């Protein structure tokens with residue numbers, strides 16, 4: 001087989017020029033590394049937003065602080081609302097909304113960051129003041145104990161439900177330094193294996209003494225609260241409840257200095273009245289506010305914004321990838337053209353000894369192709385390793401590497417190799433043996 | 441075996457046209473040993489390249505073993521070159537990245553001849569040349585005489601009927617030259633046709649016939 005011979009020669013050619021080959025490959029390696037990592041970042045950001053925004057049900061309406069601008073085509077530009085602004089929403093606003101017809105429930109949320117103490121442990125967490133509807137609206141299941149009731153809310157009972165991470169940290173089950181740094185988006189699942197095993201060992205040692213905080217007293221800002229429940233681990237990013245300490249909103253208003261709502265989730269009694277309720281909620285709030293410094297958002301608007309974010313990310317991704325590929329592709333081509341020039345004599349000798357134009361062409365074509373594939377594979381591997389390390393150590397948001405991105409990167413390196421391989425191969429093949437042999 | 445009729449070849453570099461061969465006629469019989477002499481730049485290598493089908497003539501006819509080479513397609517010429525001609529180039533022309541063994545194997549890599557045990561053939565040839573212990577060395581570790589023997593082994597590996605050698609003793613001392621020349625004698629005895637280019641009268645004297653290239657013609 002001629003092709004097989006050419007392929008073998010290509011492998012050999014790369015091997016005997018391996019130092020130059022490695023430097024040539026750097027372009028592709030970096031290119032593919034960038035493609036993989038940037039794709040993972042884009043997908044990670046998208047997923048984070050999805051989970052943050054997409055948890056809104058079809059019959060739910062989100063009230064957020066800050067005004068969402070209307071774009072020229074009449075659509076709400078939700079991206080402008082993503083930036084944090086001081087909230088002017090109050091519990092009174094929530095009560096006003098409760099009186100709007102066809103509103104089933106209103107779940108206001110107060111949020112602040114504070115230290116929670118239990119025995120000698122001191123953990124920073126997100127303190128959330130809300131209603132008994134919280135666990136249902138936030139899709140947070142209980143691992144142990146119970147959630148507080150409407151009665152406890154009215155009685156301003158000093159009871160709390162703690163998130164899974166806080167619970168374990170207070171018991172010393174997991175030594176998460178990040179929890180002390182106030183990161184409210186711990187991703188439990190992405191800890192490296194050794195950390196998880198370590199947690200298990202440490203956790204088991206401690207759990208011999210204490211396994212649950214339910215019924216125990218914890219301190220927040222000099223006040224004592226009773227733990228009545230523990231939320232199940234909830235890996236959803238952004239809206240994760242793992243680092244939350246949840247208490248009745250009435251309690252929060254009297255025992256802490258929180259006043260303004262970070263958000264409010266309004267449920268309409270049925271899908272048919274969502275639009276109507278949306279308008280009514282807006283009017284009810286507008287009556288309480290001197291200016292429109294809040295936003296009322298329905299699920300379909302949410303999804304629209306999400307689509308916009310996604311398409312921005314996609315455009316960005318395509319642009320960055322194309323640039324990375326262009327750079328690595330031209331780099332490889334330069335090196336191969338140089339290589340062909342340097343090996344003019346070799347080409348002349350091979351032709352003089354009976355190599356056909358086709359065989360020479362395929363030899364150099366395969367060299368370029370292999371160079372790109374190997375470089376691409378190395379880049380993908382490094383990118384994958386980077387993502388693993390990132391997800392194991394950095395918890396701002398998780399990088400997500402979909403299989404299609406790996407395939408895309410691999411196919412593109414093949415495509416690039418084929419494309420930029422043509423020119424050097426033709427150059428090599430078109431050499432006249434008699435001239436090539438005279439080349440010094 | 442070889443029949444050149446009124447062969448012409450010129451090169452052009454820029455506006456300058458230099459006529460190197462101006463009507464070369466040459467007949468070489470099967471099994472003959474011919475030496476070609478001539479001044480540097482007289483066109484000896486040019487003529488040998490034409491004989492070796494590495495280049496094409498401008499005008500004239502070239503028949504090799506009855507086949508009209510000047511009318512052949514490029515593919516056919518490549519095949520002819522690979523199977524029928526053994527080339528010993530001026531300045532060895534070994535591929536530096538390849539070992540001695542791989543260099544000698546080259547014509548077989550591209551060959552379509554079913555030579556059975558190709559590797560055994562190479563090893564036997566290297567043994568005959570006294571190069572077996574150097575088979576894994578790179579060419580730059582060899583002496584001039586050793587390099588030339590590798591080049592000759594490579595020319596012989598496909599068992600060609602015609603051997604073309606361009607200054608095979610060019611940069612070698614007397615003893616090594618003698619060594620190489622006796623190798624040629626052996627190949628000649630085995631029935632090969634040899635055309636050798638040299639500027640060394642002693643080398644030329646080993647051939648059965650000496651021709652001179654002057655002003656673009658053979659005399």
Ligand SMILES: Nc1ncnc2c1ncn2[C@@H]1O[C@H](COP(=O)(O)OP(=O)(O)OP(=O)(O)O)[C@@H](O)[C@H]1O
Nearest residue numbers: 435451452453460479480481482483484485486487
């Ligand atoms: N590919 C080429 N392009 C342009 N000019 C060439 C080419 N090949 C040979 N020539 C010219 O043709 C002439 C003959 O060259 P050739 O190599 O055949 O000489 P030669 O007799 O082999 O000389 P030497 O003994 O130095 O090897 C020289 O003037 C050379 O410069």
Ligand SMILES: [Mg+2]
Nearest residue numbers: 484485530606
């Ligand atoms: Mg010459």
